[in-house]
Amino acid sequence: MRLVILGGGGFRVPLVHKALVGDGRVDELVLHDVDGHRLAAIRAVLRGGPRVTATTDLEEALRGADFVFSAIRVGGLAGRAVDEEVAHAHGVLGQETVGAGGIAYGLRTVPVARRIARRVAEIAPQAWVINFTNPAGLVTEAMAEHLGERVIGICDSPVGLCRRVAHALGASGAEFDYAGLNHLGWLQAVRVDGVDLLPRLLADPEKLGFEEGRLFGAEWLRALGMIPNEYLHYYYATREAMGGDRGAFLLRQQEAFYNGSVDWETTRLEREATYMAHDREGERDSLEGGGYEHVALALMHAIADDERTTLILNVRNGATLPHLDGDAVVEVPCEVDARGPRPLPVSPLPDHAAGLVTSVKAVDRLVLEGSRTAALKAFALHPLVDSVSVARSLLEAYLSRHPELAYLS
Ligand code: G6P
Ligand code: MN
Numbered sequence: 001m002r003l004v005i006l007g008g009g010g011f012r013v014p015l016v017h018k019a020l021v022g023d024g025r026v027d028e029l030v031l032h033d034v035d036g037h038r039l040a041a042i043r044a045v046l047r048g049g050p051r052v053t054a055t056t057d058l059e060e061a062l063r064g065a066d067f068v069f070s071a072i073r074v075g076g077l078a079g080r081a082v083d084e085e086v087a088h089a090h091g092v093l094g095q096e097t098v099g100a101g102g103i104a105y106g107l108r109t110v111p112v113a114r115r116i117a118r119r120v121a122e123i124a125p126q127a128w129v130i131n132f133t134n135p136a137g138l139v140t141e142a143m144a145e146h147l148g149e150r151v152i153g154i155c156d157s158p159v160g161l162c163r164r165v166a167h168a169l170g171a172s173g174a175e176f177d178y179a180g181l182n183h184l185g186w187l188q189a190v191r192v193d194g195v196d197l198l199p200r201l202l203a204d205p206e207k208l209g210f211e212e213g214r215l216f217g218a219e220w221l222r223a224l225g226m227i228p229n230e231y232l233h234y235y236y237a238t239r240e241a242m243g244g245d246r247g248a249f250l251l252r253q254q255e256a257f258y259n260g261s262v263d264w265e266t267t268r269l270e271r272e273a274t275y276m277a278h279d280r281e282g283e284r285d286s287l288e289g290g291g292y293e294h295v296a297l298a299l300m301h302a303i304a305d306d307e308r309t310t311l312i313l314n315v316r317n318g319a320t321l322p323h324l325d326g327d328a329v330v331e332v333p334c335e336v337d338a339r340g341p342r343p344l345p346v347s348p349l350p351d352h353a354a355g356l357v358t359s360v361k362a363v364d365r366l367v368l369e370g371s372r373t374a375a376l377k378a379f380a381l382h383p384l385v386d387s388v389s390v391a392r393s394l395l396e397a398y399l400s401r402h403p404e405l406a407y408l409s
Helices: 013-023 036-043 058-062 076-089 099-123 136-150 157-169 198-202 211-216 218-224 230-236 246-258 264-274 292-304 351-369 372-381 388-401 403-408
Strands: 002-006 028-032 051-055 067-070 128-131 151-153 175-181 184-192 309-316 329-337 340-343
Touching: 002 013, 002 058, 013 028, 013 264, 013 292, 028 036, 028 058, 036 051, 036 246, 058 099, 067 099, 067 292, 076 099, 076 246, 076 388, 099 128, 099 136, 099 351, 099 372, 099 388, 099 403, 128 136, 128 292, 136 151, 136 309, 136 329, 136 340, 136 351, 157 175, 157 184, 157 198, 157 211, 157 230, 157 309, 175 309, 175 351, 184 198, 184 230, 184 351, 198 218, 211 218, 211 230, 246 264, 292 309, 292 329, 309 340, 351 372, 372 388, 388 403
Parallel strands: 002 028, 002 067, 028 051, 067 128, 128 151
Antiparallel strands: 151 309, 175 184, 175 329, 309 329, 329 340
């Protein structure tokens, strides 16, 4: 089996490689990156496992691919740092995928993601694309214009939430009733043999010591009656979450690796230590089986080996969330096998959550439109940007700082 990683010079590629070595299913791994220097730095860290080739030629990389992991970062971490910096200068949230920062990142990424999707459709129409690239929901939606059901977006946050909740409940084999958009979802029920165990969990503060419990607090979780994705913190505690500089921090840290002054493992350990602690509270729980690479591998197996399983994925809505149209990419539990993923039915979201999902999806769609006017509307209509004149100024500032946004002017 031939697997291609786009963004093959990315810092996390050794983690994917390690998972592949343990797994043994992939015999040929192709790393593609637009930056040959980063590619070589990562290539040099990899030991054992599948035959690895590295190339900066997209066509060569894609030929004969069975699976493509798309994990690119348009503008790099320097771009992420600018996304944060500009937003903060305007007094609004600048997170990687949420608010003004997420819009700027989406505007940079969509044209590139579309171009890649077109190339995959031409060169490797048989391939399944697993999209890791953020903002994952809207990037997957852009790619689906060319790839339809053959592109699937993934994230580690819902699976992490479900794992932590299962652990707190001591439950195995539970069904997770989770729905929303990427980084904007809620766990509404946890059923074992048809019985919902979530009320029991919410009633017991002792059991809520895990990441989301600490982040939101037992009282708020009880009031909601469900457990939000960790990223809802940016909506429920916008003021408190303001001002993180994760992009600038990671940029400094990774520069030291790519210029050869610090080794990969040391850099990784340092990053782990700051996980979540940096611009959010607490540390990431390190329960077994987490991480993007494991979600991606589980998905790849389900498809390649026709091993039917249930995973929370970013796929076209169909009729799953009634307030969104069928082509909207949503994040919901799916049954997956060789035919690909099919969304499973979920409980309807309460109005406040459905409203947020509808607003943010409308903003995503404006980002996808790709015009200057639509970009202005995206900033202005985002629930975390509080003024049209601030939106106008954000757009101007991002246009002047990000050369990739030239297509908008
Ligand atoms: C989680 C999210 C990803 C996000 C990452 C940021 O894993 O699901 O979508 O990119 O956190 O981590 P970082 O270490 O880059 O801040
Ligand atoms: Mn994610």
